[in-house]
Amino acid sequence: MRLVFAGTPEVAVPALDALLASDRHEVVAVVTRPDAPAGRGRRLVASPVAQRAEEAGIEVLKPVKPRDEDFLARLREIAPDCCPVVAYGALLPKVALDIPARGWVNLHFSLLPAWRGAAPVQHAVLAGDEMTGASTFLIEQGLDSGPVYGVLTEQVRPTDTSGDLLTRLAFAGAGLLAATMDGIEDGTLRPVPQPAEGVSLAPKIEVEDARIDWAAPALRVDRVVRGCAPAPGAWTVFRGERLKVQSVRLVTDRTDLAPGEIAATKNAVFAGTGSHAVELLWVQPQGKKPMAGADWARGVRIAAGERFEA
Numbered sequence: 001m002r003l004v005f006a007g008t009p010e011v012a013v014p015a016l017d018a019l020l021a022s023d024r025h026e027v028v029a030v031v032t033r034p035d036a037p038a039g040r041g042r043r044l045v046a047s048p049v050a051q052r053a054e055e056a057g058i059e060v061l062k063p064v065k066p067r068d069e070d071f072l073a074r075l076r077e078i079a080p081d082c083c084p085v086v087a088y089g090a091l092l093p094k095v096a097l098d099i100p101a102r103g104w105v106n107l108h109f110s111l112l113p114a115w116r117g118a119a120p121v122q123h124a125v126l127a128g129d130e131m132t133g134a135s136t137f138l139i140e141q142g143l144d145s146g147p148v149y150g151v152l153t154e155q156v157r158p159t160d161t162s163g164d165l166l167t168r169l170a171f172a173g174a175g176l177l178a179a180t181m182d183g184i185e186d187g188t189l190r191p192v193p194q195p196a197e198g199v200s201l202a203p204k205i206e207v208e209d210a211r212i213d214w215a216a217p218a219l220r221v222d223r224v225v226r227g228c229a230p231a232p233g234a235w236t237v238f239r240g241e242r243l244k245v246q247s248v249r250l251v252t253d254r255t256d257l258a259p260g261e262i263a264a265t266k267n268a269v270f271a272g273t274g275s276h277a278v279e280l281l282w283v284q285p286q287g288k289k290p291m292a293g294a295d296w297a298r299g300v301r302i303a304a305g306e307r308f309e310a
Contacts, residue, residue, distance in 0.1 A: 001081035001102070001185050004061075006031040010048040011170045012086035015107055018174035019084060020056055025181055029059040029078055031066070033089050067093045075099050082184060084177055085139065086170075094141060102184055104139040107177045109169045110202070111135060111151055113194045116144035117202035121169065122162045124202075125227035128219070129156050132165070134173035136180040138191045143201075147191030149180045161229035161247075205232060212236045214260035214308055217275040218250050233284075236260075237309035238300070244284040251277045260307040262297075269297035271308065 003025050005016050019027050030053035035044040046054070053060045059078075063071035072095060082102040097104055110120035112135040117123075124132040133153040140146040152172055156165060183189030210228040212221055212235065225234040225248050233244045248271075257263055257272025264270075270277045280293030 001025045001181060002079070003027045003181065004029045004031060004075065004078060004080040004083045004100070005049075005053075005085075006083055006088040006104070007049040007086040008033045008047045008089045009087050011166055012049050012088075013052050014170045014174040015084070015086045015177045016049060016052055018178040019181065022178055022181070024185060027056075027058060028080065029061060031061045031063070031071075031075075031083075031088065034062045034064055066090050066096050072096060072099070082181065084181060086173070086177065092139060097139060097141070105149065105177070105180060105184070106137055106139050106144070106146075107173045108135050108137065108144055109133075109166060109173065111153065112137060112144060112148055113197075113199040115200055115202040118204040120202040121166045122202070122205050122227050123200075124156060125160060125162050125165065126205075126223050128223055132156055132169075134169050134176055136177055137194075145194060147193045149183065149189050149191050150176055152176050159226070161226045163230045207232045207235075210234050212245060212308075214271065214310065215274045218252075218273040218278050219275070221273050221278055222248055222250055238262075240309075241286045243286070243296075243308075244290075245280060246282040246284060246290055248278040249281055251279050258307070260310060262302050262306050262308065264294070264297035264302045267294050269293045269302070 003019060005019060005027050007016060019025060030049055032047045032049045035046050037043065038045040050060050061071055061074060076099055080100045083100045083104040085104055085106040092104060111133040115123050131153055133151055135151045136149040138146040154169055154172060180189060205228060210232045212224055225245055228234040229246060235242050235244045251270060254270060254277040257270060257277050259272050259274055261272040262269065269280050271280060282290055283293050283296050284290040285296060
């Protein structure tokens with residue numbers, strides 16, 4: 001099939017690579033989000049998918065909105081058979097969905113109908129799911145509601161951050177998406193409607209959602225820290241300034257600290273929760289680089305009974 005691949009962030013690159021390597025399909029163009037400011041200089045930088053496509057010598061389309069007439073006209077000229085999608089980042093209007101003969105097929109990082117939305121991996125970690133996966137489905141105008149072509153499963157490990165889990169799913173999902181293209185092309189795959197039961201939503205995690213509630217049980221604190229890593233990053237407030245908490249360890253045998261109360265030893269720093277304590281392994285003070293929690297505690301000289309702000 002002639003394919004136009006749609007995707008934007010680094011997590012979409014493995015799937016693009018898998019399709020470029022296929023001897024059954026031709027990726028004739030890529031659709032991605034416009035260049036965005038990045039770095040201290042805030043200069044415009046092409047998306048990771050755009051950079052990979054340019055390396056491969058493929059035409060790159062960067063519509064401000066996928067309903068732009070120039071973009072739609074060019075897509076009609078290209079006349080793709082199918083448009084595989086991974087984390088493109090914009091809603092596709094019906095006029096665009098109708099152009100490829102075999103539709104737009106999305107690789108979504110959950111076991112649909114669970115965790116429909118922008119942040120399925122983060123919500124799986126936050127919810128304490130022990131198993132998740134990826135699904136390929138035919139895009140329709142509802143939110144991740146189209147019929148499913150294929151799935152794979154992936155165990156959520158106890159120490160997984162969202163970044164860890166998403167990386168594994170990106171590479172495993174790349175193979176699933178390539179296999180889905182094969183099945184669509186040779187007629188061996190038919191999409192199956194999603195069940196009406198088991199639907200859950202995974203909206204984008206905002207910065208305020210990532211604030212640690214120290215009155216919550218330690219297990220919840222750990223999930224927030226892992227689920228919000230690497231972005232937007234779990235955080236708390238210490239002496240009026242934001243402190244990012246990048247990783248913690250559950251300390252089940254220490255229950256002497258009140259929620260948010262901090263205690264430091266020579267080699268470790270602990271914080272109380274609604275159940276038992278957690279050890280702060282890595283933190284990042286405002287305007288500084290990440291550092292070991294014990295090093296941070298030595299630098300700020302924790303006073304007895306001092307707490308993180310509620």
